[in-house]
Amino acid sequence: MVRPLADKVALVTGSTSGIGLGLATGLAKAGAHIVLNGFGDMSKIERARSTFETELGIRALYSAADMRDPDAIMQMMAYTEKTLGSIDILINNAGIQYVAPVESFPIEKWNAILAINLTSAFHTIRASLPGMRRNGFGRIINIASAHGLVASPYKSAYIAAKHGIVGLTKTIGLETAQDENITCNAICPGYVRTPLVENQIKEQAQAHKMSEEDVIHDVILAAQPNKRFVGIEELTDLVLYLCSDSAKSFNGAALPIDGGWTAR
Ligand code: NAD
Numbered sequence: 206m207v208r209p210l211a212d213k214v215a216l217v218t219g220s221t222s223g224i225g226l227g228l229a230t231g232l233a234k235a236g237a238h239i240v241l242n243g244f245g246d247m248s249k250i251e252r253a254r255s256t257f258e259t260e261l262g263i264r265a266l267y268s269a270a271d272m273r274d275p276d277a278i279m280q281m282m283a284y285t286e287k288t289l290g291s292i293d294i295l296i297n298n299a300g301i302q303y304v305a306p307v308e309s310f311p312i313e314k315w316n317a318i319l320a321i322n323l324t325s326a327f328h329t330i331r332a333s334l335p336g337m338r339r340n341g342f343g344r345i346i347n348i349a350s351a352h353g354l355v356a357s358p359y360k361s362a363y364i365a366a367k368h369g370i371v372g373l374t375k376t377i378g379l380e381t382a383q384d385e386n387i388t389c390n391a392i393c394p395g396y397v398r399t400p401l402v403e404n405q406i407k408e409q410a411q412a413h414k415m416s417e418e419d420v421i422h423d424v425i426l427a428a429q430p431n432k433r434f435v436g437i438e439e440l441t442d443l444v445l446y447l448c449s450d451s452a453k454s455f456n457g458a459a460l461p462i463d464g465g466w467t468a469r
Contacts, residue, residue: 208236210448213342214289216240216281216333218272218325219299221250223399224348224437228296231441233257235448237294238264240285242272264289272299272325273317282332291336294448297326297370298348300363302401304408307361315362322366323373330377330389343387344448347374348440351395351463357428367393371459378457388456390447395463396425398434431464 210232220229221243233239239257241250250267257265266288270281285292300322303314326347337343352360353367370391377389396402402425409420426432443462446452461467 206234209445210294211236213237213293213448214240214285214291215294215296216285216292216329217242217296217298218329219243219321220296221245221253223401224394224397224440225296225298226253227437227441228298228348228444229253230257231438231445232294232296232448233261233263233265235445236261236263238289239266240281240289240292241265241267242270242281243299244269273320275324275328278325278328279332282329286336291340292333293337293340293342294344294346295329295333296346296348296444297329299325300348300366300401302360302363302405304359304405306359310361318362319366319369322363323369326370326373330373334377334381334387337387338384341384341386343381343384345374345377345381345387345389346444346447347371347389347391349374349391349393349459351393351428351461351466353391353393353459354461354467355428355469374459375457382456386450386453388447388453390455390457391459392440392443392447393459393461393463393467394435394440395429395461395466396434397437397440399437402434428469429464429466430468433464435462435464 215232215237217229219225220241254265268281270277350367353371356364374391381387
């Protein structure tokens with residue numbers, strides 16, 4: 206088995222489900238030690254963690270740190286550094302969604318979305334960059350969204366956070382530009398069929414009294430010209446490429462992987 210990331214340490218926020226779990230699996234298969242983070246059924250999380258160790262021969266940790274809580278984030282970073290060494294690959298992926306018109310958008314949902322989808326990345330980046338600089342290698346990959354580049358109605362907090370993380374990515378790209386092999390990029394996926402999107406499909410089907418198939422085609426994928434979901438394996442391959450030496454001149458970029466959505 207080719208293990209291009211052998212002995213690298215990768216932390217993926219929000220990796221107990223969906224895209225994050227897929228990316229963590231891809232990084233583990235490439236040989237990286239993994240820190241899983243997020244919420245969910247503890248027995249499933251422990252099964253994923255221990256399977257990484259037994260089947261892939263890497264070390265895998267789990268942190269339940271809540272990405273709304275800066276102290277918990279700093280504890281997760283310190284625990285990682287103490288147990289596995291400094292972080293080489295940081296994937297800021299944790300995210301939630303809430304859909305409502307701005308006048309009725311709950312303030313606590315706005316605060317949670319900004320904290321999880323944007324501010325947590327500020328905390329993880331500032332804590333991991335010194336170790337990357339000591340090692341002369343670092344890859345920071347922020348999972349933004351096509352909604353980091355264009356807007357849709359009723360998603361004010363999500364779109365503000367995703368545009369914000371694209372701006373943060375550009376800034377860190379400039380701040381690391383003089384470091385030989387440290388980069389920071391954002392990936393901007395179109396729709397990926399994960400629990401986050403399954404919830405939207407169900408809500409929209411109820412709200413519009415439509416079948417789930419019609420919601421997928423006419424609502425969810427309305428703006429995505431290729432009319433199909435992006436595969437998690439496509440995102441994994443892009444992340445693995447960004448982690449390679451061949452990608453060391455990608456820096457501060459926001460890379461759409463959206464079936465043509467943002468080409469309009
Ligand atoms: P998901 O709901 O399947 O996974 C979200 C993950 O974040 C889970 O592991 C969850 O436990 C974790 N999480 C939620 N709140 C947290 C908190 N307070 N602290 C720590 N972890 C927390 O969603 P997904 O679709 O896999 O989304 C992952 C990322 O990809 C998000 O940033 C999302 O915005 C982005 N994204 C998703 C899509 C899509 O269509 N699914 C498209 C573009 C971008």
